[in-house]
Amino acid sequence: MQTSPLLESLMESLRCLPGVGPKSAQRMAFQLLQRDRSGGMRLAQSLTRAMSEIGHCRDCRTFTEEEVCTICSNQRRQNSGQICVVESPADIHAIEQTGQFAGRYFVLMGHLSPLDGIGPNDIGLDRLEERLASEKVNEVILATNPTVEGDATANFIAEMCGMYGVMASRIAHGVPVGGELEMVDGTTLSHSLAGRQQIKF
Amino acid sequence: MQTSPLLESLMESLRCLPGVGPKSAQRMAFQLLQRDRSGGMRLAQSLTRAMSEIGHCRDCRTFTEEEVCTICSNQRRQNSGQICVVESPADIHAIEQTGQFAGRYFVLMGHLSPLDGIGPNDIGLDRLEERLASEKVNEVILATNPTVEGDATANFIAEMCGMYGVMASRIAHGVPVGGELEMVDGTTLSHSLAGRQQIKF
Numbered sequence: 001m002q003t004s005p006l007l008e009s010l011m012e013s014l015r016c017l018p019g020v021g022p023k024s025a026q027r028m029a030f031q032l033l034q035r036d037r038s039g040g041m042r043l044a045q046s047l048t049r050a051m052s053e054i055g056h057c058r059d060c061r062t063f064t065e066e067e068v069c070t071i072c073s074n075q076r077r078q079n080s081g082q083i084c085v086v087e088s089p090a091d092i093h094a095i096e097q098t099g100q101f102a103g104r105y106f107v108l109m110g111h112l113s114p115l116d117g118i119g120p121n122d123i124g125l126d127r128l129e130e131r132l133a134s135e136k137v138n139e140v141i142l143a144t145n146p147t148v149e150g151d152a153t154a155n156f157i158a159e160m161c162g163m164y165g166v167m168a169s170r171i172a173h174g175v176p177v178g179g180e181l182e183m184v185d186g187t188t189l190s191h192s193l194a195g196r197q198q199i200k201f
Numbered sequence: 202m203q204t205s206p207l208l209e210s211l212m213e214s215l216r217c218l219p220g221v222g223p224k225s226a227q228r229m230a231f232q233l234l235q236r237d238r239s240g241g242m243r244l245a246q247s248l249t250r251a252m253s254e255i256g257h258c259r260d261c262r263t264f265t266e267e268e269v270c271t272i273c274s275n276q277r278r279q280n281s282g283q284i285c286v287v288e289s290p291a292d293i294h295a296i297e298q299t300g301q302f303a304g305r306y307f308v309l310m311g312h313l314s315p316l317d318g319i320g321p322n323d324i325g326l327d328r329l330e331e332r333l334a335s336e337k338v339n340e341v342i343l344a345t346n347p348t349v350e351g352d353a354t355a356n357f358i359a360e361m362c363g364m365y366g367v368m369a370s371r372i373a374h375g376v377p378v379g380g381e382l383e384m385v386d387g388t389t390l391s392h393s394l395a396g397r398q399q400i401k402f
Contacts, residue, residue, distance in 0.1 A: 014247075041253070
């Protein structure tokens, strides 16, 4: 027997979050009610605003509530002439944290997957083609995931870049830094051998 | 560099949930934005209603949006004359799932802790005393946690019950069903020996 329908519906709603099952949902609901009601209210407001106001950037398709995101509208980044193509907005976060890239991005929001009916226009390649045609782009860095679909998508975009005379490059795949060679799988090791670079003195 | 202040504030707010760090918050925010905006909106509504409308039951102090919760207002449960004292509303869920108890509850929302300044009235024992004095109660089952504080709280309430001529009982502590004896800690095993019961034929 339940004491509160509202509490039940809160637990049920919390389960839309990834990785949250019945037990975690219960723990979250009780924690908020017992100790952090103001946090719960703030979360509700953030959710409402984010779900209704966040759309996609006109230029790079990442999440933003503006028409053009802060990275795309940054003059210094526009001047760099580099576009890094990634599969999801989370990848932008990851790359930004390295502090190594000062160009702009293009977010596919997925990858080519003909079997699922996902073609070039579904991942925004028509928009990328417009940008290659209209903007001054020196290099397109392909940072899609190192999966079969990610590689296929990268090759497709590289061909497209070729048609516009833009250099395309693929990020290096190999042994992770700090990893141990004997723990690395064979495919990664093959990539790391094939992608070896001469040591220059 | 961030692309969206709203997205940032959503990630920050999600961290008020227990067990959610920066990485999980990011994953949750992207999942909701990419795949389940309607779920996110439902969650926001449930949160707003739950945080503002859920209070405590007048009789048992559990969470409810009514004045008296459905368990306390159930006539059959009132007739049983049993009150089970627990530390938190989550304990009610756990006991209800056994289907073994058909009485009512009393939720302390904590336990006695003199060092932290938590005395009898802070855990609602004045209200429990009123109930013992005014209602027909046959038995108070003490189901506080088997910790030092939980035991002390149980003893305190048992004494109070004695003053009103109400029988007080403590739930059994011992080897968990399905557990292995050699894995059980010494204190639990002592409890399980001290609480042994004669096998009757």
